[in-house]
C-alpha cells in the first residue's frame with residue numbers, strides 16, 4: 433500500500449492505473465437504454481462472455497480507523513512488475529468499504545474463470561469509477577494506446593462492454609486517487625518513453641475529462657501518490673529511467689506544479705508511497721537497480737523531511753534481487769511495514785517498521801521458486817494483512833495467512849488460468865471479501881478467483 437497519508441488520517445485510495453492520451457477521448461458515455469441492456473446482459477447469462485475483474489485492494493489501517501488500501505500493479509518497461517499497494521480513504525471510493533463477516537479460519541477461493549480482453553494487457557489497476565459497490569478495473573493495453581474500464585457487477589463478472597478510451601501512447605505506470613476532492617476516482621499516469629505525467633479527472637459515472645499533461649525533462653517511468661509536502665493535499669512523484677524523482681505538488685483542485693527533483697541513484701523498477709516515520713510527510717519505498725552492484729535490485733526507503741528533501745535508507749545492504757514491494761501494516765501496530773520479494777533467494781522479507789523510520793526484518797521462505805508479484809490484503813476478514821504471491825512460470829498463487837503474531841503460514845494454493853504476471857484484488861461480488869484477479873499469459877484475458885471464505 434502506498435500509504436498516501438491523506439489529510440487527517442484517512443488513507444488515500446490510490447491504484448495503479450492506466451495512461452491516457454492527451455486527446456481526451458472521454459470514456460464512452462452510455463445512454464440509459466444502453467445501460468439497461470448492459471445490466472440485463474450482466475444478469476442474463478452471456479454464455480461465453482465471462483467477465484473477470486482484477487482489482488487490487490488492500491485493507492489497511494492507519495491510526496485507529498481502518499481503511500482500505502488498493503494495491504496497484506504496474507508493469508514497467510523492463511521485465512519487472514511494479515506492485516504497489518495503496519492505502520485508500522474508503523470514503524472517497526465508496527465501493528471499497530469492507531464490512532467483512534466473521535473472520536474465516538481457513539482461506540478458500542473458488543476455481544478461476546476468465547474474461548477475454550479487447551487487446552493485450554500491459555497494466556491493470558482498480559478503482560471505483562462509477563460509485564456503485566463493486567470494484568472496477570482499469571486496463572491499459574500494451575500496443576493499442578488504449579485504456580479500458582470494466583465495471584464490476586454482482587457475481588465477479590463485469591458489465592458487458594467496457595469503456596474504451598484512446599490514449600496518446602502506452603502507459604508504463606498509473607495510480608488512482610481523488611486529486612480534486614470531489615470523491616471521484618481520478619487517474620495519474622505515465623506514458624512509456626515519454627516525458628512526464630498525465631492526469632485525468634473522473635466524474636463518478638465512469639467517464640473522465642480531458643487530459644492534463646505535466647512535462648518533465650526526464651524519461652518518466654513510474655508514478656506514486658502521497659502528501660509529500662505535508663499540506664494535506666495529494667501530490668505526485670514521477671520517477672524516471674534516468675534515475676530522477678520529480679515532485680509535483682498538488683493544489684487540491686486536480687492541478688499540479690513541479691517543485692523539485694532529485695537523483696535516486698539507480699534506475700527505478702517499482703515504487704510505493706507510505707508513511708514510515710510518523711510525521712506528516714509521505715515517504716516512499718523503491719526497488720531500484722543498484723549502480724554500484726551491477727544488476728542487483730535493491731530496496732530502499734526515502735524519508736521526506738520538512739525542508740522538502742528526501743533521504744535514502746537502504747533496506748538491504750546485502751544482495752537481494754528484489755522483484756516486488758508492498759507496503760502495509762502487517763503486524764497491526766499502526767506503523768507501516770514493507771514486504772519485498774526476492775526472486776533469487778526465493779523468499780519474502782517482511783520489514784517491520786517501528787513508526788520511527790527504523791525497521792526489523794522477518795524472512796518468509798517460500799516453498800518454491802521465483803516470487804514474481806505479490807499482493808497484500810485482508811483476505812479472511814481478521815484484520816491482519818495476508819499475502820498472495822505468484823511464481824514465475826506457474827499457474828499457482830501461494831496464499832499466506834497472517835496470524836498477527838508475526839507468523840505467516842502458507843494456507844493454500846490458488847489455481848489461476850495462465851501464468852500470471854499481475855495480481856490485484858478487489859470486491860467483485862456481494863460477499864464483501866477480497867477477491868483476486870490475475871492476468872493470463874500474453875495478457876489476452878484476466879482470471880478471477882472469488883473469495884469464498
Ligand SMILES: *[C@@H]1O[C@H](CO)[C@@H](O)[C@H](O)[C@H]1NC(C)=O
Pocket residue numbers: 474475476477478479482545587588589
Ligand atoms: C454472473 O451472473 C450472470 C447472470 O446471472 C451469469 O450469466 C454469469 O455467468 C455469472 N458469472 C459468473 C462468473 O458466475
Ligand SMILES: *[C@@H]1O[C@H](CO)[C@@H](O)[C@H](O)[C@H]1NC(C)=O
Pocket residue numbers: 683685686687
Ligand atoms: C488550481 O489552483 C491553482 C492555485 O490556486 C491555480 O493556479 C490553478 O489554475 C487551479 N486549477 C484549476 C484547474 O482550477
Ligand SMILES: *[C@@H]1O[C@H](CO)[C@@H](O)[C@H](O)[C@H]1NC(C)=O
Pocket residue numbers: 737738739740741
Ligand atoms: C533537511 O532536513 C534534514 C532533516 O532534518 C537534514 O538532515 C537536511 O540536512 C536538511 N536539508 C537541507 C537542504 O536543509
Ligand SMILES: *[C@@H]1O[C@H](CO)[C@@H](O)[C@H](O)[C@H]1NC(C)=O
Pocket residue numbers: 786788790
Ligand atoms: C526511534 O529511533 C531512534 C534512533 O534510531 C531510537 O533511539 C528510538 O528509541 C526510536 N523510538 C522508538 C519509539 O522506537
Ligand SMILES: *[C@@H]1O[C@H](CO)[C@@H](O)[C@H](O)[C@H]1NC(C)=O
Pocket residue numbers: 835837838839
Ligand atoms: C501464531 O499463531 C498461529 C495460530 O495460532 C500459531 O500456529 C503459530 O505458532 C503462532 N506463531 C508464533 C510465532 O507465535
Ligand SMILES: [Ca+2]
Pocket residue numbers: 609610611612613614615616617618633634
Ligand atoms: Ca476526483
Ligand SMILES: [Ca+2]
Pocket residue numbers: 658659660661662663664665666667681682
Ligand atoms: Ca501536498
